[in-house]
Amino acid sequence: MDGFFVNVDWPEIGRATLDTMLMLGGSMALTVVFGVPLGVLLYLSGKGRLAANPVVNAVLSLIVNILRSVPFIILLIVMLPLTVLMVGTSLGVAGAIPPLVVGAAPFYARLVETALREVDKGVVEATQAMGGSTWQIVTRALLPEAMPGVIAGATVTAIALVSYTAMAGVVGAGGLGDLAIRFGYQRFQTDVMIVTVVLLLLLVQILQMLGDRLVARVSHR
């Protein structure tokens, strides 16, 4: 074993794994914080919905589409000054989180919007007929009914974020992706490359499994 994994610095791998987890956890939490309200607004302002508003919908939709059409690697670079302004550095875990959230929140917002659209209009109507306010309809009927889709969307987003964190390694974010690039690729240390890729693969597997379990738990169809 030692013969092959000669270049692998295990404590370094451990730190990088922790960094990746921190980036993922932090950016995912903020992605949900921004993505869910944005998705709800996209849904509510849509045609024929509770708070239909073509102007608001068009503006939100445009912002989301612009952010989603920028390749993440470009977004990382474009956002550098803004990131420094927000968190004081563009490096490390803290520096990676703003671009990760800006990249993932619009994507997640669309998934939330889609999940909300899947909810039977009759449920909204029934809640309205029971005297529910728009806030109550969203928080007590729409989101709980859309929960399987909202969670499945979060799983897809978290997995996309795993590959985003790897890219963030390019601009000095640290983490497993950074190791893979600096050692595995640039120094031809194939063993480091393999270890990091296997760890990333494991992370994706675990996320998907957790997501699927949660979806199964909240589905009652």
Add this chain to the structure above:
Amino acid sequence: MIRLEGVTRRFRSAAGERTALDAVDLVVPQGQVFGVVGRSGAGKSTLVRTINLLERPDAGRVIVDGLDMTALAPAALRASRRRIGMIFQHFNLLNARTIADNVAFPLKLEGRPDAEVKARVAVLLDQLGLSEHARKHPAQLSGGQKQRVGIARALACEPHVLLCDEATSALDPETTDEILTLIDQLNRDLKLTVVMITHKMEVVRRVCDRVAVLKDGRVVEEGATADVFLHPQHEATRAMLAEDEDSFDLAAAAPAGGRLARLTFRGASTYEPELSRVARSVGVDYSILSGRISRIRNEPYGQLVVAFTGGDAEAAVAQLTARGVTVETIGEAG
């Protein structure tokens, strides 16, 4: 009491403007079961939705228990909606919640204390025979059970009005019967005013005290169910009722020279041997070509198409009329 005054609702789309309700005036008396029938697209669903303002009329007023719904501020409108229960064709239950939580839902929306909610839900579940299903989810129940949950939920806030939007249209005949019996019972026990939208004449015949016929967004006929069903005035009503009947050419089936008449018996006389007595006293024969003896709401009625032959048909008609049978002459057989 529910009163609609000149209620108009238009829908705009790329294809142009469509008038779903055209200056509808309607009075639903307190404590009655009121049916609204019409073909699909006649505006029935829009009509029932204007009562709790799920559809806001473009013109006209909706008055429920003396309150002009169209003039209410949002919070007041929500409060008055709580006193108007509604059930739906596809039940519209919350799939993510248990049966007990579905019934509790309107109470929680209103912000009632947990202990009160729990007690009220237990009473409702028991009343509707759903106690054993309290912890299940809607997907585990049959259609009839789901509609019972819908009814329990609609009754949770003690409404004085129940709106039913095609509430039995997704159910099989047996379950339809069960739900109609339940609605009938609620109307009597809770003095609930019920508005029922349906395209099934049978539903109206079973439970409705009064009925309005809707065509192209207008009320073309309205009255006590027995009056409207036994003596329909508008062709739209006749056409809808005719679908329930045998539609062959009665004149061709009648004995030659026979005189065709439609006899309508109502109330207790339905079960009396009136026709046979008159035939014997006048000396006329009759063939029954078509007929139905049943009940509308709870009033017995019979409606027969007969052909009188071989005697004084005029005298038979006069005697039947004198005995309270409504006779309409509808032609001569060839």
